[in-house]
Amino acid sequence: MPNRKQWLEELRTRMIVRPIQEDERTRYGLPLGKEVSWIFNHAIGGGQANFDEPIGGLTPQERVMLYAYLNQKAHVDELIHAFAKLVPDLERFRNATVIDIGCGPFTAGLALANVVGAGVAYRYFGIDHSASMCEFGARLAARVEAINEFHSGTEVSFHQNIDEIDFGRIRGGEITIFVLSYLLASTSIDVDELVRQIKSAQKxxxxxxxxxxxxxxxxxxxxxxxxxxxxxxxxxGFVEQIEEVELFKDSDKDRLIHYALFVSPPVSKVKTAEFFA
Structure with a gap:
């Protein structure tokens, strides 16, 4: 069982569960009046849908809410476990740049805030092609900030295109952490392009x-x-450090999760002009 903190439970109830359950369309176990099977197959499409288009009388934001209602809790729990298992030294996150590719509604960001707490400042960049995902993720992040579960120096932003992000001045020894959660569950992902984006952002x-x-x-x-x-x-230039399939147990149901951790060493030599550019 992951160590889910009380504030995370309360945030989920306030911003995801209650708005769905108290909606006048939600009756007879049908979230927003829709069959759960239809939601999975059409409204959220296994998490790979185009969430910025309305469908079946649902707005893009309602589709994102249904995704968070049905999928996010399990994924947050898995990521809480993954962060604690694969990056147990929380000091690694101090002043880190966290780049969450395929961030959805701040799923890995919530897990990270749960694990790291308010004692460590870091930069978080969430990337998702869906503007509605980014918008709801920003709302969740704003709530985390409002209840003081971020360090005052933590910065959170959301973007639709990783290649257009300005990361600011090139940093020295601080670590960069990429998160890819369920991204490769979609067979439409262009692996070559994904690796190119990772290397470009890393540099x-x-x-x-x-x-x-x-x-x-x-x-x-x-x-x-x-x-x-x-x-x-x-x-x-990355080295696979850990790779395993593990039976993950929580209160919902047991399920197999595939974890991997890759590491790329720091740059040993750099031109002074590049560093201070």
């Missing part, structure tokens, strides 16, 4: 070591892209 952030935390369902059918991703990421 634009700074010179310190880089860690990439990967999680996915443990179902074999959803792990087809992993060998290609691993091979190309290794060719780009």
């Amino acid at each position: 634009r952030v700074g010179l310190g070591a880089t860690v990439l935390l990967y999680t996915n369902t443990g179902r074999e059918s959803a792990r087809k892209l992993y060998p290609d991703f691993c091979s190309k990421l290794t060719a780009a």
